[in-house]
Amino acid sequence: DVQLSHRVQQIKPSPTLAVTNKAAELRAAGQDIIGLGAGEPDFDTPEHIKAAAIAAINEGKTKYTAVDGTPGLKKAIIDKFKRDNDLSYEPNQILVSSGGKQSFFNLALALLNPGDEVVIPAPYWVSYPDMVLVAEGVPVIIETTQEQRFKITAEQLEAAITDKTKLVVLNSPSNPTGVAYSKQELAELAEVLKKHPQIFVATDDMYEHIVWGSEPFCNILNACPKLYDRTFVLNGVSKAYSMTGWRIGYAAGPQKVIGAMKKIQSQSTSNPASISQAAAEAALNGSQECVAEMVTEFKKRHDYLVAALNGINGVSCIEGNGTFYVFPSFQEAIESTEGVSTDVELAELLLSTVGVALVPGSAFGAPGHMRLSFATSMDVLEAAVARIKKALG
Numbered sequence: 001d002v003q004l005s006h007r008v009q010q011i012k013p014s015p016t017l018a019v020t021n022k023a024a025e026l027r028a029a030g031q032d033i034i035g036l037g038a039g040e041p042d043f044d045t046p047e048h049i050k051a052a053a054i055a056a057i058n059e060g061k062t063k064y065t066a067v068d069g070t071p072g073l074k075k076a077i078i079d080k081f082k083r084d085n086d087l088s089y090e091p092n093q094i095l096v097s098s099g100g101k102q103s104f105f106n107l108a109l110a111l112l113n114p115g116d117e118v119v120i121p122a123p124y125w126v127s128y129p130d131m132v133l134v135a136e137g138v139p140v141i142i143e144t145t146q147e148q149r150f151k152i153t154a155e156q157l158e159a160a161i162t163d164k165t166k167l168v169v170l171n172s173p174s175n176p177t178g179v180a181y182s183k184q185e186l187a188e189l190a191e192v193l194k195k196h197p198q199i200f201v202a203t204d205d206m207y208e209h210i211v212w213g214s215e216p217f218c219n220i221l222n223a224c225p226k227l228y229d230r231t232f233v234l235n236g237v238s239k240a241y242s243m244t245g246w247r248i249g250y251a252a253g254p255q256k257v258i259g260a261m262k263k264i265q266s267q268s269t270s271n272p273a274s275i276s277q278a279a280a281e282a283a284l285n286g287s288q289e290c291v292a293e294m295v296t297e298f299k300k301r302h303d304y305l306v307a308a309l310n311g312i313n314g315v316s317c318i319e320g321n322g323t324f325y326v327f328p329s330f331q332e333a334i335e336s337t338e339g340v341s342t343d344v345e346l347a348e349l350l351l352s353t354v355g356v357a358l359v360p361g362s363a364f365g366a367p368g369h370m371r372l373s374f375a376t377s378m379d380v381l382e383a384a385v386a387r388i389k390k391a392l393g
C-alpha cells in the first residue's frame, strides 16, 4: 500500500470545485440542475484580449519566457499598480504566476517554516488554510459573524497574534462574503500590525475591480503605507477580465521574498503560459470598459438576489460591496427543516430535492451559511430562488 506524504494527507480537495463537479455529474446524468457554485464570471473573455493571444501565437511567442514573467507584462502590472492603487514597484518586486492560487502557494512555501502561524479571518477563501498546511504552517482562524459584516476587528486581530505569527491574510472584497473593508477599518487593523513588526501581510485583491458601494477600492497598504516593506499584494486577471482559464496571477512585495517565491516557481512550474501572458498584458493595458459592463450586470443580480433571499423563510442575507457571491445565513432554515442539522446536509437536500447546487458555509469556515454565486443569468437566479423557496416550504 502506498504511504502518501503527511503533507497531502493534511489537506482536502477544493470543496468549491467539488460542488461544481457534482452538479456537472448530475446534469450529465440527465437531471435538471441549477448550479450556483461557480467561482468564475459567466462572461466571455473580451475580444481584444483574445485577439492579443492569437497574435502572440502567430508571432511565435510560444516559447519559455522569463520565469517571473515577460518584461512587457511586468511593466503592465507595474503601471496598473501605479494607476489603480498608487503603489510603486520595481520589476524585481513582481512575480507573475499561473493564477492567483499559485501566487499564494509560492508565498506560503517561501515564507513559512513548520509551526509558523498564519492568521486567516473566516469566512475565508477555501484554499488559504490548505495551502498553509502544505507549507507546514498553522492556520489560525478568526471567526466573524453576519452582525459584524464578516469583518474582523482590531481587537480580534490582536488576540489572534502570538510570537509564532508570521503572516496575516486579508481578502477584500471577500470570497465568499462579497464584503469589503473600509479604509478606516483597514487603518485600525494596521495599527495592530504596526506593534508587531515581524508579521507579514498578504492582501488578496483578486476582486478589486468587481466593487460597488460608497467607497472606492482600498487595500491595507493604501490605508497604511508604512506596511510597504512587509505587505504582499496579490492580484490577477482571472476575475476582472473573465480569464479564469488563462491562469495568470501576480504578486508584488518585498524583493527578498518575491525573489524566494521566484526560486520556488523556477523549480516547479517555471513561467506561466507565454500566450496567456500576452493576453494578460492586453487586459491590463487595454480599455477597462469591459470590466465596467460586467460589474453593472453583477450589481443588478446582487440586488435582486439579496432581496429575494431575504424573502425566503429562515434565510437572511446582507448586502455585499462587490464580487459575484452572496453569503446568506441559512441557520434558521437548518433548524426548521426536518432531517437536517448542518449546512452541509441542507446543501445536499437542496441538490437532491430541487436540484440547486450551493456551497455550504462550512467549506469557508462559517457553518450555518451558504455561498451563492450570481455569475449566472437573472433567469437562472429567479428559478433557483423559486426552487429554494419550495424546498424550504
Ligand code: PLP
Pocket: 039, 098, 099, 100, 101, 102, 125, 171, 174, 175, 204, 206, 236, 237, 238, 244, 247, 248, 249
Ligand atoms: N483569491 C481569491 C479570493 C479567489 O476567490 C480566487 C479564485 O477563486 C483566487 C485567489 C485564485 O484565482 P486564480 O488562481 O483562478 O487566478
